[in-house]
Amino acid sequence: xxxxxxxxxxxxxxxxxxxxxxxxxxxxxxxxxxxxxxxxxxxxxxxxxxxxxxxxxxxxxxxxxxxxxxxxxxxxxxxxxxxxxxxxxxxxxxxxxxxxxxxxxxxxxxxxxxxxxxxxxxxxxxxxxxxxxxxxxxxxxxxxxxxxxxxxxxxxxxxxxxxxxxxxxxxxxxxxxxxxxxxxxxxxxxxxxxxxxxxxxxxxxxxxxxxxxxxxxxxxxxxxxxxxxxxxxxxxxxxxxxxxxxxxxxxxxxxxxxxxxxxxxxxxxxxxxxxxxxxxxxxxxxxxxxxxxxxxxxxxxxxxxxxxxxxxxxxxxxxxxxxxxxxxxxxxxxxxxxxxxxxxxxxxxxxxxxxxxxxxxxxxxxxxxxxxxxxxxxxxxxxxxxxxxxxxxxxxxxxxxxxxxxxxxxxxxxxxxxxxxxxxxxxxxxxxxxxxxxxxxxxxxxxxxxxxxxxxxxxxxxxxxxxxxxxxxxxxxxxxxxxxxxxxxxxxxxxxxxxxxxxxxxxxxxxxxxxxxxxxxxxxxxxxxxxxxxxxxxxxxxxxxxxxxxxxxxxxxxxxxxxxxxxxxxxxxxxxxxxxxxxxxxxxxxxxxxxxxxxxxxxxxxxxxxxxxxxxxxxxxxxxxxxxxxxxxxxxxxxxxxxxxxxxxxxxxxxxxxxxxxxxxxx
Amino acid sequence: xxxxxxxxxxxxxxxxxxxxxxxxxxxxxxxxxxxxxxxxxxxxxxxxxxxxxxxxxxxxxxxxxxxxxxxxx
Ligand SMILES: Nc1nc2c(ncn2[C@@H]2O[C@H](COP(=O)(O)OP(=O)(O)OP(=O)(O)O)[C@@H](O)[C@H]2O)c(=O)[nH]1
Ligand SMILES: [Mg+2]
Numbered sequence: 001x002x003x004x005x006x007x008x009x010x011x012x013x014x015x016x017x018x019x020x021x022x023x024x025x026x027x028x029x030x031x032x033x034x035x036x037x038x039x040x041x042x043x044x045x046x047x048x049x050x051x052x053x054x055x056x057x058x059x060x061x062x063x064x065x066x067x068x069x070x071x072x073x074x075x076x077x078x079x080x081x082x083x084x085x086x087x088x089x090x091x092x093x094x095x096x097x098x099x100x101x102x103x104x105x106x107x108x109x110x111x112x113x114x115x116x117x118x119x120x121x122x123x124x125x126x127x128x129x130x131x132x133x134x135x136x137x138x139x140x141x142x143x144x145x146x147x148x149x150x151x152x153x154x155x156x157x158x159x160x161x162x163x164x165x166x167x168x169x170x171x172x173x174x175x176x177x178x179x180x181x182x183x184x185x186x187x188x189x190x191x192x193x194x195x196x197x198x199x200x201x202x203x204x205x206x207x208x209x210x211x212x213x214x215x216x217x218x219x220x221x222x223x224x225x226x227x228x229x230x231x232x233x234x235x236x237x238x239x240x241x242x243x244x245x246x247x248x249x250x251x252x253x254x255x256x257x258x259x260x261x262x263x264x265x266x267x268x269x270x271x272x273x274x275x276x277x278x279x280x281x282x283x284x285x286x287x288x289x290x291x292x293x294x295x296x297x298x299x300x301x302x303x304x305x306x307x308x309x310x311x312x313x314x315x316x317x318x319x320x321x322x323x324x325x326x327x328x329x330x331x332x333x334x335x336x337x338x339x340x341x342x343x344x345x346x347x348x349x350x351x352x353x354x355x356x357x358x359x360x361x362x363x364x365x366x367x368x369x370x371x372x373x374x375x376x377x378x379x380x381x382x383x384x385x386x387x388x389x390x391x392x393x394x395x396x397x398x399x400x401x402x403x404x405x406x407x408x409x410x411x412x413x414x415x416x417x418x419x420x421x422x423x424x425x426x427x428x429x430x431x432x433x434x435x436x437x438x439x440x441x442x443x444x445x446x447x448x449x450x451x452x453x454x455x456x457x458x459x460x461x462x463x464x465x466x467x468x469x470x471x472x473x474x475x476x477x478x479x480x481x482x483x484x485x486x487x488x489x490x491x492x493x494x495x496x497x498x499x500x501x502x503x504x505x506x507x508x509x510x511x512x513x514x515x516x517x518x519x520x521x522x523x524x525x526x527x528x529x530x531x532x533x534x535x536x537x538x539x540x541x542x543x544x545x546x547x548x549x550x551x552x553x554x555x556x557x558x559x560x561x562x563x564x565x566x567x568x569x570x571x572x573x574x575x576x577x578x579x580x581x582x583x584x585x586x587x588x589x590x591x592x593x594x595x596x597x598x599x600x601x602x603x604x605x606x607x608x609x610x611x612x613x614x615x616x617x618x619x620x621x622x623x624x625x626x627x628x629x630x631x632x633x634x635x636x637x638x639x640x641x642x643x644x645x646x647x648x649x650x651x652x653x654x655x656x657x658x659x660x661x662x663x664x665x666x667x
Numbered sequence: 668x669x670x671x672x673x674x675x676x677x678x679x680x681x682x683x684x685x686x687x688x689x690x691x692x693x694x695x696x697x698x699x700x701x702x703x704x705x706x707x708x709x710x711x712x713x714x715x716x717x718x719x720x721x722x723x724x725x726x727x728x729x730x731x732x733x734x735x736x737x738x739x740x
Contacts, residue, residue, distance in 0.1 A: 058697055062690060088724065089699075089724070092698070236685075236702075239693065240684075244701075244702075277712075278710070279710065279712065279713050280713065376728075377712065377717055380712070380716055380717045380728075380730070381715065381717070390717070481688065481690075484717065484729065484730050485695060485698065485729045485733075486727070486729075487725065487726070487727055487728075488719065488726040490726075
């Protein structure tokens with residue numbers, strides 16, 4: 001089957017288009033750098049693959065996600081390029097189009113966001129644009145799906161384009177000819193394109209050529225060209241010169257393709273920006289938004305819903321299941337496994353689904369509105385002070401939902417060291433899986449101040465992350481030069497459907513985990529608590545689980561929770577942090593959250609409960625996050641470092657909380 | 668004159684990018700901040716924080732010390 005590859009500038013609607021063409025649902029958001037890896041889908045008509053790629057400004061990558069797109073061009077075979085162009089930013093987008101045309105594969109242009117362009121007062125003559133560039137151009141609105149059928153039709157009949165009419169100046173053309181002559185004849189990519197990319201200084205292309213030929217002569221030609229260009233009257237660098245010549249060409253192409261209407265009045269993006277990125281209001285507004293989000297999740301809306309669900313699980317559901325099992329004549333063992341193991345373990349976590357969905361809803365809202373990039377801007381000054389940049393804040397916010405996509409999102413950070421540092425600190429962001437643990441404990445010990453206590457834990461995570469960032473960036477990860485440039489997209493009214501889908505997509509993972517990890521974990525934990533060295537159906541204190549947890553108990557004693565129960569819960573929590581709750585439910589052998597909370601008062605004091613929550617927040621990242629850190633850093637050493645420092649810092653902080661609290665007379 | 672000297676809301680033309688670091692210069696050029704283009708400073712963040720500029724209808728945010736490397740007229 002043929003393959004269609006999507007290329008375009010960041011945030012031009014590639015993924016929206018991909019979703020429309022393939023009927024899938026990939027991650028869409030209103031900032032640059034949402035997609036960070038290759039995604040493959042099948043066209044609705046089932047006759048071609050479609051590949052979604054990270055957005056790039058040019059084929060010369062500066063960050064890890066951009067490298068994915070260039071690598072795709074160099075190493076994979078595909079039949080057609082689908083170039084998505086933001087109509088409202090036509091001039092800038094065409095720079096990439098030119099480089100793609102030079103590549104020489106059949107190309108179809110999807111002129112997206114024509115609704116935005118029209119609102120800005122731009123009229124685009126599509127026919128003329130198509131003739132001037134020699135490629136088919138289809139106007140679309142990826143958001144609503146307008147123009148999709150025509151686009152699919154055009155893609156089917158895409159043909160080899162005429163060579164692009166752009167010739168660079170004499171110096172550059174001579175260099176291209178020289179390099180082309182030097183390239184082997186059996187090379188699979190267009191020689192002119194390769195030569196131009198070499199002149200751009202594209203490292204990925206260098207690497208590709210190095211596997212085939214000696215690179216020195218090409219570098220020498222580039223150097224020589226660079227010098228000749230510098231001697232021209234305007235004295236620019238080679239790269240700027242290439243850009244300038246393309247710009248001139250594009251201006252000529254656009255000359256009578258785009259007609260501007262009257263200058264438009266203030267757009268509402270500008271009006272909103274005047275407030276949310278206001279010099280003094282910016283930060284308070286962001287904090288206020290976060291506060292409302294937490295209150296809704298934990299207090300105003302989330303808790304009542306969770307209570308309702310809890311009543312349902314412990315009442316009607318357990319009764320029905322119990323009656324059903326008895327009617328089926330299930331053995332005592334099976335009955336206990338289902339009711340005490342699975343229902344307590346899995347149900348104990350599923351109770352928190354409403355809260356988690358509310359949290360995800362807000363994160364999706366942040367992502368789709370266009371506020372995300374503004375947050376990066378507002379936070380940059382603070383982040384700079386601790387050796388990071390504002391862009392690191394985006395993965396951190398995503399990390400509040402789940403650390404795994406957060407670690408992935410760090411790909412857009414240009415500086416390798418800043419990226420590594422962001423990845424290492426990300427697990428300190430309190431993800432939604434930790435939320436059930438807090439909810440359980442605050443319900444038991446901090447009835448009157450639930451939201452405040454949880455909020456303090458989130459803040460603790462952030463503060464520890466910021467302090468460690470400062471520590472690491474001034475010791476082991478010294479940064480030579482920090483970079484921060486970010487595009488601020490126009491605000492877009494989030495669509496109800498997109499919001500729902502993206503909330504569901506994130507929440508789905510949580511529910512799925514309940515069905516797999518937590519289900520399996522619950523069964524295993526129950527079995528471990530049911531069996532012991534002396535046989536089956538032993539008292540819990542003589543079980544294998546008690547023996548395993550007991551090993552850890554003395555180590556945890558200084559932190560205020562030196563029981564085998566806490567030790568066992570923490571051990572299993574490495575699988576996924578929610579499992580801590582499942583384990584507690586099973587160990588304390590209760591039907592509903594309320595009884596459990598009553599029972600826990602025997603084992604914890606409010607102080608040791610807080611110390612325990614802080615420990616759960618900070619101690620190791622969960623299994624899935626560790627695997628992602630390993631993959632993204634490509635280093636076992638840094639992966640172990642991430643686990644190690646987290647354990648140490650968790651121990652220290654919990655110790656400080658417990659001992660400090662005792663000293664203050666709390667208990 | 669450099670970009671940071673520009674009054675918010677006033678427009679100017681970029682004349683010089685040459686003292687900028689290579690990596691950053693490429694990023695800015697990619698985003699449309701290049702010589703001959705018109706810019707407008709939209710707002711600045713407090714405590715020496717970044718500035719937001721508008722180029723060809725697109726808002727871009729960059730640090731103040733880097734904006735100080737952009738010559739305008
Ligand atoms: N008004 C309007 N908005 C659109 C259109 N197409 C996409 N969008 C919005 O533009 C934003 C970016 O869309 P994405 O599909 O995530 O863009 P992308 O090109 O995949 O972005 P990256 O993966 O970051 O490179 C989303 O908020 C979309 O809802 C369109 O035709 N009109
Ligand atoms: Mg995308």
